[in-house]
Amino acid sequence: MDIIGNRTLRDLLTEKVTHHPDKTFLVFEDNKEQLFALTYREFADKVNRLATALLEFGVKKEDKVTLHLPNCLEFMISWFSLAQIGAVMVPTNILSTEEEMEYILGHSKSVLLITEETYLNKFNNIKDTLPIRDIWLARYEGTEYQDKSLDRIMEQSRGEIPIVPLDSEDVAAMMYTSGTTSRPKGVLITHANYLYAGEVMSKSIRLTPDDRQFIVLPLFHANAQYYSSMSALTVGASIAMTERFSASRYFKQANRLGATVGSLFAAPIRMILRQKYDPADRDHNLRVVWFAQVVSEEQLAAFEENYNTKLLQLYGMTETIGTPLMNPIDGVCKNMGIGRPVLGYEVKIVDDFGNEVPQGEAGELIVKGVPGRTVMKGYFNNQQATEEALKDGWLYTGDNVRMDEEGYFFFVDRKKDMIKRAGENVAANEIERVIIQHPGVFDCAVIGIPDEIRDETIKAYVVLREEHHVSPDEIISFCQTRLAKFKVPEFVEIVTELPRTSVGKIQKHILRKMHMEGAKNHG
Incomplete structure (x- = not known):
């Protein structure tokens, strides 16, 4: 059953602005602990202004624009501005090296780079060899590059955006995988993919318009985009975002920003547990924090007891779009596992020949899906990798899992991470x-x-x-x-x-x- 139709990110934002224009959409704390807030209407106005400026610059539908930004208002604005005009966002890791960025900018054929002055040195030696036509600077306070300032560009834009025809299966973003074993692959994410991720996640955690998603993980990765941002926008909730994760201030930030649901992965959970315990960290409204990867039973119990919140493990990857597996928010929760199939996904465990394995045995997790709607559209300019991942209506994850007698799944290992002894x-x-x-x-x-x-x-x-x-x-x-x-x-x-x-x-x-x-x- 298709629950998206031909809607796009532009349609979704317009719908929410129409319903509650003056509701707070985004509260942001920067590294100086300064707070900034935007209503739905204010956010949409900035989105439209930047979208118009992008068109005036010459960015066309399907053009790639690379973002090299930390968590900030400008990242969110750029994401939705590009979606408004059918262009493709290419978010990149701010820790990427000059060599890595040269590859991504060249491979993606990006026409524009949006970054900050802090990262300019990374591009000085390579910009003349790349397809990018200009570099725009977010949060720029200097004088040398005033004409490149994103704030100034938006101020000078008339904000009257021409309507560019869009389709739900148009590509909205290209997210490069971490590339721990090979060159990064560009995962093609459509408007329908984003909307589907929001629908699945918001229903899985029972998100309401009164909730406020807490984003401390990087916006340049799938977690903060799919599970936090899109679920909030889907139900008309709000977002609390920090520029970076702080183990010592995590719960204090959550309390200050009014967050009600959060997202982490295993390493930050361990970092928080290494901090000196402060009873004041129980003073917050986070009712649930979902997480990926594995923590020990002792760590899980200590986190829930010390900080008075529920941890909920899930499984997802950039290519799956949503979270095919998640522990139920009610009922039996096996947090040493990765959950059960969620509404909207069908999964199987298969051997090397594609045959289902008996219950209890390990095999590769595959996810049933429609490319460009419920799973990724494919890999950019990599037909071989696309055909290896998408076969006969199934996405092959490359992860080995097993299922217990009650239908809960447990991560075993990356398929390529087996030791031959x-x-x-x-x-x-x-x-x-x-x-x-x-x-x-x-x-x-x-x-x-x-x-x-x-x-x-x-x-x-x-x-x-x-x-x-x-x-x-x-x-x-x-x-x-x-x-x-x-x-x-x-x-x-x-x-x-x-x-x-x-x-x-x-x-x-x-x-x-x-x-x-x-x-x-x-x-």
């Missing part, structure tokens, strides 16, 4: 789940390393809790009583932190590189 397939995640239960362990990651006899052997990188002293041998002994012999790590290295992407995914290719360099130095 002496003919046995060992899931790194299975070992990580055991190690993280050790009372002295704060975080861990497991990789396979080359072995002349067994193909690969197992190495664990472990971050200890503060004021805990645990030896590698103790970790190995802990595993020996809980894992089959062939799954026990042969090597354990204690480290102070693990390399992660901006959304908390452990960069195992960096750990492998660290090991190889260490082996070379000791060779």
Whole structure:
């Protein structure tokens, strides 16, 4: 059943502005702890002004415009301004290097870059080799580039936007995957995709117009766009946003900004738990915080008890658009798992030949969907990757999962993250789940390393809790009583932190590189 029709982001914003123009849409706290707020009408006015300026500059339907911005009002305004005229937003990670940005700007064929003065040095050496025709600056307070100031550009725009014909399956954004194993791929996201994400998430968490979504994760990733921004707009709720995540101020910010629902992933949850406990952090209105990835049972219980809120685990990826799996907001909640199928999604677990596996066995999670409506439209200029991911009406996620007898799903590992040890397939995640239960362990990651006899052997990188002293041998002994012999790590290295992407995914290719360099130095 199609619940979107031919509606677009432009239609959705117009609808909400018509219904409650003077309702607060967005409250924003910047890094200086200054507050800014926009009503639905004020937000739409800025969107229309920038949209007109983009058209006057020469941005056409289907043109790509890259955003290289932290969380800020200008990010949201740019997103919807581009959607108004049928152009395509390309959000990028502000931590990306010059080389990474050169690839994305070139691959996407972006005609314009919107960034901040802070990041200009990143583009000085490459801008002349790229297709971009100009660089506009958000929150610019200097004098040298006044004509590039986004504020000035919007002030000078007449705000009367010509109506560009739009279709719900027009591409609205191209979001590059993190590229932890290969070159990033540009995920094509349509207007229908965004609206579907909003419908699914708002219903899954029972969002109401009185709710206020709390966004602390980066807007340049799917979580803040799909699950927080779109669900709020879908029901006419409001958004509380911070420029960046603060572990020490998370609940104080939530209280100050009036947030009622939030979103995190595993690493920020652990960071919050590492802070000195302050009873004042129970003073907030967050009724639920949903999260992705895995925390230990101890960490989950401590978070809920200390901070008086409910944690709810879910599963989703940029390509799935919505959250195909989520723990129910009521009823039995198995938060060491990734939930059950939500309304609007059908999933299966299959083997390497596409056959469903028996209940309890691990296999690849695939999600039934319509490209460009309920799942991604495809990968930009990458037909091979698109055909590998989208087959016969199913999206192949590349994630191995299993399902228990009650229909709850549990993440096993990335399909390509299996360790081949002496003919046995060992899931790194299975070992990580055991190690993280050790009372002295704060975080861990497991990789396979080359072995002349067994193909690969197992190495664990472990971050200890503060004021805990645990030896590698103790970790190995802990595993020996809980894992089959062939799954026990042969090597354990204690480290102070693990390399992660901006959304908390452990960069195992960096750990492998660290090991190889260490082996070379000791060779």
